[in-house]
Amino acid sequence: MASTIKPLVPVSKDPQRDTVEALLERSGRRTGRVNIRASFVQSGPQREPIPGPIRDILRAHDERALDLFLLHRAVVSKAPEDDEGNPSWHSYPLDARVWARALAWHT
Secondary structure (H helix, E strand, O other): OOOOOOOOOOOOOOHHHHHHHHHHHHHOOOOOOOOOOHHHHEEOOOOOOEEOOHHHHHHOOOHHHHHHHHHHHHHHOOOOEOOOOOEOOOOOOOOHHHHHHHOOOOO
16 A cells, blocks of 8 residues: 655745745745836946946846846845834845755755
């Protein structure tokens, strides 16, 4: 008689989505917006703009680089508040396997 072994943790049908959702929930962001520094998009006067670093990512159609950049910004760019409501920056190191799973890279 064969026995069925149940996993201790439910196996997700979409680990990438679950990982991204967990990271965003943990970030405590109140909106779905991500702040991007203007100089990353462009600099210089409006009449003669100078493309920023994002240009290279977009020209190369590097979706993973853009996904990683935006996810990173979403996860780390909000300062959590302390008990008195003041911004309190903390470091939340993540294992590389978490980032890989969030980007659907197989390790």
